[in-house]
Every structure is written in structure tokens, then in C-alpha cells.
Amino acid sequence: MNFELTSEQRSIVGTIREVTQGEFKGRAQRYMxxxxxxxxxxxxxxxxxxGMAVPEEYGGSGMNVFDTALVLEEIAKGCYVTAMAVLGEVGSQTRIIATYAPEAFKRRILPAVCSGDAILAICMTEPHAGTDVANYRTNTTIKGDRAIVKGVKTLISRVDEASAFVIFSRIDNQPGREGIGCVLVEKGTPGLEITARYHTMGGENLAEVQFNDCEIxxxxxxxxxxxxxxxxxxFNTQRCLNPSISLGLAEGAFEESVRYVRERTAFGRRIGDFQGMRWKLAEMYRDIEVGRSILYRACASANPFPDPHQAAVAKMYCNEMSIRVTSEAIQVHGGYGFTDEYAVSRLYRGARYGTLGGGTTETLKDLVGKKIMADFDEVDGFLGMGTF
Known part of the structure; x- marks a missing residue:
């Protein structure tokens, strides 16, 4: 086993870190x-x-899930809102189009994704059903060479900027999970209407979108x-990329904490020289490194999509770890950590999203628990969620 990044990966991470720390971090507050x-x-x-998720023939680089996660992790250290915006371009919606869409649509939309001229919005959650995909009501009716989309999706990101909406929809009213397919509704389609808006504690805007007999x-x-x-x-890709943002937020908060305790003094000493504060840093570092190992292993399983159970474990751990670490970072900063002027406050608010999007922690625990019950061997026991 080799746990070292390649020279190419290190170069990519270094470039993104330079841009994030030198440019994005200073602008982060304005996007709240x-x-x-x-x-x-x-x-x-x-x-x-x-273009990381776009194949080379359409103008992208066709990077794997692992490399994409490394980039998102680095961006999240400086700006959660930017990391989430990038996730919309390199996550499941783009990979769905690149893998399954007809050739004509790929050639029309994917080069524009690479250039930033086409923003994509993925539409899954409905007002009455989030994780409960089997009960989605949005339906697409096929009529000859056209299709009619009708339904409501909610808590959708990037609706004002989106060029196309990637929609999980029932096809011809087929029941259950087996009836779910995917359709694309482009901006400006008659019947597409934004009916509610929500501002999140992380800084993003979300919205409810209605598709009123949209013809495509x-x-x-x-x-x-x-x-x-x-x-x-x-979608298992999302369960690696979502926690990569959580990992980056935790790392960003940890780095801010180390800087703070090296400069802040109390009782004539740097507060980082007190044992209690050093223990906090040690525990934060430990939790981050555990999350990194679990997540990188899940990302490395992608071929082309990650192992579902490794991705679930990575998401569960990194999402909850990020909340702990960013919260502790606020404690390290004392009263200053509770103010908007310090980055840890912003990083904590971003971290709270992780356990909600891309499959809730409770759903993933149930998924992993079912696998444990099914795969446990009475003789050999249980060696892990996958091969080493």
C-alpha cells in the first residue's frame, strides 16, 4: 500500500491551495x-x-473521483460557498450527463460546463420526500419525440445561475424505485418556475422549483x-465529494486554531503552551487524519463510481467529524470565534450542511448496518467494508 500522493496530485493541490488562500479566503465573507x-x-x-468530471473529448480533463476530492478539500479550507458551487459542476449531475446522456446533449452542454458558462442544478428532494426516492411524485410522460415534465423539487442549489436542471423523475408514472429515471430541463423552458427561496446558515441560497408541464x-x-x-x-460520487468538503472545512478550522494559539497570550504565555489547549489540537488533528484515511480509501475505490458502503462510511465519519472540529475551533478562539470577523465561525456554519445533503447520516447508518448484518461470517468474522 502506498499512502503518498503522486507528484502530479501534489502539484494540483499546491496550485489550488495558492489560489484559495491567496484569493478566495479573503473574499469568503462577501458570499455569505x-x-x-x-x-x-x-x-x-x-x-x-x-472540467474535472468532463471527459477529454468534450473539453475536460476526465479526472477521477480521488483527484476531484483533493481539489474540493483544498477549496473548502478557504470558502465553503465556492466549494459547494464547484461541487455542482464536478459532482453527480455532470457525471450523470457524461456517462448516460445522448451524444448530442453531451456535445452541447459539457464544453460549457468546463468554461463556467453552464451551471448545473441537481433536483432530487421533493417537499414530501428526500431520501425516500420510491415516493417521488415528479413525473415525465413520453409523447412521441417529446416529453412532458410535471412536479416540484425543493431545497435546490444554484437555481438562478443554472443553465440546466438534472432531475430525478418518475418515467411514465412507473411505480416504486424502478420507475425513477433522469431528465434535463433547460433554463427558459416554459412552465419552469421558482416558487420559494431559502437562505442557509452556510451562506448559500436554496429554492423550490416547479415544473409545470415543461416540454422537453x-x-x-x-x-x-x-x-x-x-x-x-x-450518486455515490457525491458521497465522497460531500465529505471532502467537510474534511476541508475541518482542516481550515484547525489551521486557523493553530495560528491563533501560537499568537494569543494569557497569563504571560502563548495559550498553545498550555496542556489543555495542546490536547485540543491533538484531538482535532487525530480526527482529521482518521477522516482523511477513510475518505481517501473510499475515493480510491471508484471505477468509475465509488464503492457504496465505503463511501457511506466516509461520509458519515467526515460529516460528523467536521462539526466536532469546527465547533472546537470556535472554543479555541473564545469569544472571537463566535464573531463573523473570524473564519472559524463561517467554517462551522458550512460544516453543519454535510450530514443533511447527499444522504443523511441516519440513512447511511442504516445502509451500513444492513451490510454488516448480511455479510458477517460466523467463522471469519468481519474484516472490513472492502478489500485492502
């Missing part, structure tokens, strides 16, 4: 009002970051058969 970080997105487009060409029906299995396989 829900503004979209266009300035940062255009800068990342210049670096080729937005048949080529925009990306998946019609065996949709749930294929969509869930692609």
Missing part, C-alpha cells in the same frame, strides 16, 4: 449573503477545475430504464 461566487468560479474555470426534447430524457440503480451508482 447568498451571492454566487462568479469571480472564483471564473478563476477555477481558467485552471481547468470545472426526447434527447433530454437521459435515463429511462434501470434508472434507480444507475443514478444511485453515480
Amino acid at each position: 449573503d447568498g451571492s454566487f461566487p462568479w469571480e472564483n468560479i471564473r478563476r477555477l474555470a481558467e485552471l481547468g477545475v470545472l 426534447p426526447l434527447e433530454n430524457v437521459v435515463i429511462r430504464e434501470d434508472g434507480f440503480r444507475r443514478l444511485l451508482s453515480a
Whole structure:
């Protein structure tokens, strides 16, 4: 086993860290009002970051899940809102299009994703069903060479900026999970309406979107058969990229804490010289390193999508770890940590999202628990969630 990053990976991480720390971090507070970080997105487009999930024949770099996670981790250290905006371009929605969409649509949309001219919004959650995919009500009816989309999706990111909405939809009213497919509704389609808006504690804006008999060409029906299995396989990518942002937020808060305790004095000493404070740092560092190991292993399992159970374990741990570490970072900073002027406050608010999006912690615990019950060997016991 080799736990070292390659020289190419180190170069990529170094470049992103330089841009994030030198440019994005100083601008992070301005995006807490829900503004979209266009300035940062255009800068990342210049670096080729937005094309990480796009195959080379469509103008991207076709990077694997592991390398993509490394980039998101680094961006999240400086700006959660920017990391989430990038996730929308390199996550499941882009990989679904790149893997399953008709050729004509790929050639039309994917080069624009790479350049930052096409922002994608993934639409899964409905007002009455989030994780409960089997009870989604949004439906697409096939009519000859056209399709009609009708339904409501909620808590959707990037609705004002999106060029296309990647929608988990029932196809021809087929029941259950087996009836779920995927369709694309482009901006400006008659019947597409934003009906509610929500501002999050992390700084992003979310919205409710209605599709009122939106008529789309048949080529925009990306998946019609065996949709749930294929969509869930692609969505496991999100269960590695979401926790990569959590890991980055924890690392950012940890770095801010180390800087603070090396400078802040009390009782004539640096507060970092007190045993109690050193123990806090040690525990934060330990938790981050455990999360890194679990997450990187899950990312490395992708072929092309990650192992679902390794991804679930990584997401569970990193999401909850990030909340602990960023909260402790606020404690390290004392009263200053509770103010908007210090980055740890912003990082903590971003960390709280992780356990909610991409599959809640409770859902993933149930998924992993079922695997444990099914795979336990009475003779050999249980060696782990996958091969080493």
C-alpha cells in the first residue's frame, strides 16, 4: 500500500491551495449573503477545475473521483460557498450527463460546463420526500419525440445561475424505485418556475422549483430504464465529494486554531503552551487524519463510481467529524470565534450542511448496518467494508 500522493496530485493541490488562500479566503465573507461566487468560479474555470468530471473529448480533463476530492478539500479550507458551487459542476449531475446522456446533449452542454458558462442544478428532494426516492411524485410522460415534465423539487442549489436542471423523475408514472429515471430541463423552458427561496446558515441560497408541464426534447430524457440503480451508482460520487468538503472545512478550522494559539497570550504565555489547549489540537488533528484515511480509501475505490458502503462510511465519519472540529475551533478562539470577523465561525456554519445533503447520516447508518448484518461470517468474522 502506498499512502503518498503522486507528484502530479501534489502539484494540483499546491496550485489550488495558492489560489484559495491567496484569493478566495479573503473574499469568503462577501458570499455569505447568498451571492454566487462568479469571480472564483471564473478563476477555477481558467485552471481547468470545472472540467474535472468532463471527459477529454468534450473539453475536460476526465479526472477521477480521488483527484476531484483533493481539489474540493483544498477549496473548502478557504470558502465553503465556492466549494459547494464547484461541487455542482464536478459532482453527480455532470457525471450523470457524461456517462448516460445522448451524444448530442453531451456535445452541447459539457464544453460549457468546463468554461463556467453552464451551471448545473441537481433536483432530487421533493417537499414530501428526500431520501425516500420510491415516493417521488415528479413525473415525465413520453409523447412521441417529446416529453412532458410535471412536479416540484425543493431545497435546490444554484437555481438562478443554472443553465440546466438534472432531475430525478418518475418515467411514465412507473411505480416504486424502478420507475425513477433522469431528465434535463433547460433554463427558459416554459412552465419552469421558482416558487420559494431559502437562505442557509452556510451562506448559500436554496429554492423550490416547479415544473409545470415543461416540454422537453426526447434527447433530454437521459435515463429511462434501470434508472434507480444507475443514478444511485453515480450518486455515490457525491458521497465522497460531500465529505471532502467537510474534511476541508475541518482542516481550515484547525489551521486557523493553530495560528491563533501560537499568537494569543494569557497569563504571560502563548495559550498553545498550555496542556489543555495542546490536547485540543491533538484531538482535532487525530480526527482529521482518521477522516482523511477513510475518505481517501473510499475515493480510491471508484471505477468509475465509488464503492457504496465505503463511501457511506466516509461520509458519515467526515460529516460528523467536521462539526466536532469546527465547533472546537470556535472554543479555541473564545469569544472571537463566535464573531463573523473570524473564519472559524463561517467554517462551522458550512460544516453543519454535510450530514443533511447527499444522504443523511441516519440513512447511511442504516445502509451500513444492513451490510454488516448480511455479510458477517460466523467463522471469519468481519474484516472490513472492502478489500485492502
